[in-house]
Amino acid sequence: MSNNDIIVSLDIGTSKVRAIIGEVTNGTFNIIGVGSADSEGIRKGAIVDIDQTVQSIKSAVEHAEQMVGIQISEVYVGISGNHIGLQSSHGVVAVQNEDREIGEDDIDRVIKAAEVIALPPEREVIDVVAKQYIVDGLEGIQDPRGMIGVRLEVEATIITGAKTPIHNLLRCVEKSGLKVKDLVLMSLGAGGLALSKDEKSMGAVLVDIGAGQATIAVYEEGSLCATSTIPIGGEFITNDIAYGLRTLTDQAEKVKLKYGCAWIDDAASDVVFKVLRIGSNVEKEFNQEDLAAIIEPRVQEIFHLIRQEVKRLGYNELPGGYILTGGTVSMPGVLKVAQTELAASVRIAVPDYIGVRDPGFTGGVGILHTVVRRFRGRSSGGSANKKTVNRSKQSAAPSQDSSKKPGLVERLKNMFSEFI
Secondary structure, eight states, X not given: OOGGGEEEEEEEOSSEEEEEEEXXXXXXXXXXXXXXXXXXXXXXXXXXXXXXXXXXXXXXXXXXXXXXXXXXXXXXXXXXXXXXXXXXXXXXXEOOSTTOBOOHHHHHHHHHHHHOOOOOTTXXXXXXXXXXXXXXXXXEESOOTTOBOSEEEEEEEEEEEEHHHHHHHHHHHHHTTOEEEEEEEHHHHHHHHHSXXXXXXXXXXXXXXXXXXXXXXXXXXXXXXXEEEESOOXXXXXXXXXXXXXXXXXXXXXXXXXXXXXXXXXXXXXXXXEEEBTTSSOEXXXXXXXXXXXXXXXXXXXXXXXXXXXXXXXXXXXXXXXXEESGGGGSXXXXXXXXXXXXXOEEEOOOOSTTOOSGGGHHHHHHHHHHHHHHHHOTTXXXXXXXXXXXXXXXXXXXXXXXXXXXXXXXXXXHHHTTO
């Protein structure tokens, strides 16, 4: 198995770090290994302890390596948080080829032209996503390669982030002994995997509810147009259970995962469990209805805040409704609470791959989906390579060499693929 056929995503969340190994075959991928570890050093989606985060990353990667029997050296890392910003941009270049056929170099140049925007010194560009290309005034082109034209334009979304959290994230991964091939916005990856073409076109809201935060991504007219983060998630439910049952947080988390129900009407009074109370050696018995009475109000609040945030972003009713993902939404009853609170069509997105059929894996699998689509489409490959080189200048020299090699391999593979 060649290393060129293997891609690895790293999803560093508040409660879990997940490493997912994908094998690329015929323009798609199969998942061959999954590693997961409890996340230490992350609070509400932000890194607060680098050493603990490094240990969590190492544990997740080792777990994935043992499953497949290969050594992981390079990863694509997911990024999210309230520091992420979207900015529209426009790029224009003249087609260089004498025969006026638009080639890969022209697409690279127009993407780079769109990337030239004024940014505050504390922010940097994470990604450039082309919404549409325009060839000699003709709009709505998704892939202009091979077309004839004189003037090539692109309407793009520039994804930016604050330098401090970006560099802390990169530092953690590099201290784990891994090279960062590229950063992928989690909302973009999960949206590409979880949303249908019609949902993106008509308008839909993707909501990723993790342990420490809920990430909202609004799609309209086929592309990501707004994103936001609310610092509330599954950890809040766990804390409520710990307070309500007067027990330890670890016990509360276990009870939530095993007996949790977010819709009190679905809870069973005959499902009972015992927890050890704080300050005593005595266990007290509770039933699932007692637990649901604690969980339901918090879940209602989470969705109420989500609906308010979507309205604040300027979107009231989108035809595609809400698509839920993230580890918290796998709890029974969450879908019913969401439908009631959001007053819209709601569904839960689950990756359709063996071994990762859980909403908590949508982000990590979405990273792989985004990377494979870039290899296949090539339209944003130039900008991805450029960004990796820029990042490696700020880090160690070995990373710089590694960033140049994939670009060459990509180009050779793509050159030969045109003759097959």
